[in-house]
Amino acid sequence: MATLLHRLGRGAFRHRGAVLGSWAAVLALLIGLVVGFGGSLDNDFSIPGSESQQARDTLSREFPAAAGATAQIVFTAPAGERIADYRTVVTRTLDRVDRAPQVEAVQTGAVSADQRTSLAQVEYAVAHPGDPEALERAVAPARDAGLTVSVGGPAFTENGVSVSALELIGVGVALLVLVVTFGSLLAAGLPLVTALIGVGVGLLGLLATAAVGDISSTAITLALMIGLAVGIDYALFIVSRHRAQLARGLSPEESAALANGTAGSAVVFAGLTVIIALAGLSVVGIPFLTVMGLGAAATVLVAVLVALTVVPALLGFAGDRLTPRPGSRAARRGAPEASTGGERWARIVTRRPAWTVLAVVVGLLVLAIPAKDLRLALPDGGSAAEGTHQRVTYDAVSTTFGPGFNGPLLVLAHGDADRAALVAKDLGALPDVVAVTPPAPTPDGRYALIQVIPETAPDDPATTDLVDTIRDRAGAIEAQTGVRIQVTGNTAIAIDVSDRLSAALVPFAAVVVGLCLVLLLVVFRSLVVPLKATIGFLLSVAASFGATAAVFEWGWLSDLLGVGRTGPVISFLPIILMAVLFGLAMDYEVFLVSGIREEWVRTGKALPSVLGGARHASRVVTAAALIMFSVFATFVIPDDAIIKPIAFSLAVGVLIDAFVVRMTLVPAVLALVGPGAWWLPRWLDRALPKVDIEGESLRAPETTEPKEPVPVG
Structure with missing residues (x-):
């Protein structure tokens, strides 16, 4: 694979204009498809084969209005008056509502005990009304007459993409991290440009698919969040390797090809782990989750392809301008024996490795304690943002009639x-x-x-x-x-979806853990490394669950993070977190441990190899993790009941996995085990396939140059 990617990188470097032109043509084609044929987004949560879904299918034939979307209208009379005094106004208003687009029927309902408030239910003939805001216009006469009127319910569920200028904060932080990492604005801009190209192609492809299939706004937002993060990181690994090689005297063309063959090999490995984990969501058997997983996986695939083609093409346009100036900080950091903060941190954590391991494990287990109270459900009006139609009506119904009236x-x-x-x-x-x-x-x-x-x-x-x-x-x-x-009904379907997801969590976790063990066993030819990596991944997931429960269930820091209502989080959060964090954890694991393994092969000394690997890997791991965190963290800002907890759990999970597990626990365990970390039975070594993730075949001719850990990802 390394040889093939080396040739691909050289070809993209030489034919850089054609490469960028091809991607520009793809973008133009997708824009045309979206404009000409793009369909609408669908946030329907269905679960084929369940009792609730079978009954809903029957309702769609026998009771069309009951199978469509519903809305609620709450009429409240002024203090000291009764709603009965406004019967004529309410009746005239409901007649206007009955004539609103796509409304099938209007049912008058309960009257509150104090006789001030009445509740009406609006039934639509379709699952997703085109203009639910028409109800707001229809109730104008009641408001003009002095009544307080709130309109909400499932019909007002947002079907648009929850993306705003706030998400650009993450891009800005990523740019700052890249500038600090590279010491060059030109080098920092390359990963952002390639990430935006990849995200643009991925999202436009999903929007074009909406014309022929059901795509939810959550699937779009999740693909954007993950695609942007991995797109920046994958390009970061290749550009980082390229600049280190330029500092050693390689020509720009040879360096771009070699970076594509070495760091690019790890990008392929990291991307495949994320793709496999996300695509694995389809085995749960829930359509909307399958679409989310496949949509995000497709965006990651595009990010990998862009990194392997557009990055070397842009390196060709940059030429010698990316070479660190002699004597600059970037050049000094690239020196083989330069001392770095990562090496100094590794010395600290390996000084007493047993105590470090104990402290990390106990600390993460304590952080995971709140996870026992984590409850899962699908969002309803009560989890909507404060001030929205859904939330105002939900609170009014709960306060006046009781919470059960919101979910019959x-x-x-x-x-x-x-x-x-x-x-x-x-x-x-x-x-x-x-x-x-x-x-x-x-x-x-x-x-x-x-x-x-x-x-x-x-x-x-x-x-x-x-x-x-x-x-x-x-x-x-x-x-x-x-x-x-x-x-x-909506409530029963939400319960069935949560039950199905809870039942699938353990089998899905077993698949992810098994995949983790097998992949790392093949790559590192070791028993200790896969076992340590898997346990670390599970600790990261548990701690992330705990932090999420502490905020969204217990209410810790909820005001600071803008959590309007504590309670259950979205049902598919655990599976999404495990799928995404698995790919990112293996990304950091390969990058860090490959450097340590190369030092071990070169020196045969356990502790010096740990320190040497940390010396060169820590800076890029730190940058990649901070970029991931900043991108995920900006998606916590919008008040979206689905995306907010997912983004929070991913942001916390990345920080814990990169800094606590990979950069603290991993060096301590390897130092504690010593040479035994690289032991593998000979029969197993012969049986496993050979995978050149580190680009050894490409570095073999470089006998005159000092070996340097390959910045892989």
Whole structure:
């Protein structure tokens, strides 16, 4: 692979104009497809094969309005007055609402105990109304009459891409880190340019795909976040290697080719680990998660291709201008025996390696303690940003009528609709049920729809228990009444999605851990290195879960981070975190340990090899981790209930894995184990395939030059 990438880098360097022109043509083509055929985004959470989804499919045929999106309207009379005094105004307003685009029906509902507030439900014929804001315009007469009116509900779920100028903060921080790392504005700008090209191609490709498939706004945002971070890092590894080689006297063309063959090989390895982990989300069997995983994986693939082609092309345009000036800080740092902060830190942590290992493991386990309270759910109106339609209406309904009115359960009765009243009576007698509506039969009497109002909020564990209770009683109800029931609705679907994701977490973790062991076993020909790397990865994940639970569940630092409401986090956060952090952890592991292994092969001395590897690897690992952190951290700023906890967990996970695990725990363990870190049974060594991640085949002719750890990623 190193030889092939070496040739690719040389070709891109020589034909740099054609390379950039080709990528520009791809961008132009994708822009044309998006403008001409781009479809709309779809944030529908469905789970094929579940009871709730089967019932929803039946509802779409038999009760189209009940299967579409819903909205809520809360009318509140001024203090000291009753809502009944405004009956004419409310009726006229609801007539206007009934004529709004795509509205199928309007149902008047409960009246509060103080008689000041009434609740109406709007049912749409489609799952995603084109203009839910039309309801805001329709309720104008009620507001003009002096009523306080709030409009919200699932129909107001955002389907746009949650990206703003705030995300540019991460790019600015990344530029600052690159300038400090390289000491050159030109060198710092190259990774940003290539990352933006890769992200542009990836996102435009996803938006073009929306014309023929379901793409969610969350999938777009996740792809942007991950694509931007890895795009900068992958280019950083290659440019860093290139400048070090220029300082040693290589020509720009040969250096670009060699950097592509060495650091580029590790970019391929790192990219493949991320791609495999993200694509592995499809095995869970949930369509929206499959789209998220494949979309992010495709963006990472584009980032790898851009790094291997556009970077050497831009290096060709830069020529000798990237060569560090003699005597500059960049030139002094590139000297083989130059002392660095990374080496000094490695000396500290390896002075008493056993105590370092103990301190790191205990510290991360303590940080992971809050993870036991981490709850998972899909977002609802209560997790929306304060001041939005969804949040204002959700809070008004919860305060006036009770939290359960925000997440009614739909019970579909199959069979004799006349006997569905017996089912409704049975359900009304269950604990934690506030109200049950009379059955609404279909014209042919084959089905009836019953609405059950829980006492608790949609994401409350008690509501999950109520759904389980109803399903457990289904057999007894059918035996008594001859009516078969299924529970569906947004709340039940959210519960089923969370259950499916929770059940898939352990098998997915086993696959990721197994992949980690196998990949590192092949690359480093060692038993200790894969085992240590895997345990470190699991510690990073556990600590990240703990920090996320402390903020979003316990409320620590919630005001500082703009968390408007503590409670469950998005159900697929654990799987997304494990998939992404796995790829990044292997990235840092390969970069750091490959340098240590090369020093071991050269010197045969355990501790000096650890210090030598840290000397050259720490600066780029630090820069890569800070860039990743800054990109992820900027996505914590927007008040998005889905992206905020994911971005926070990834930002914390990157910091912990890079600085605590890879740069502290790894040197300590290798120093503690000594030469045994590189032991591998001969039979296993012969059985494993040979993978040239470090570009040894390319460096073999360089016998006159001192060996230097390859900055791989």
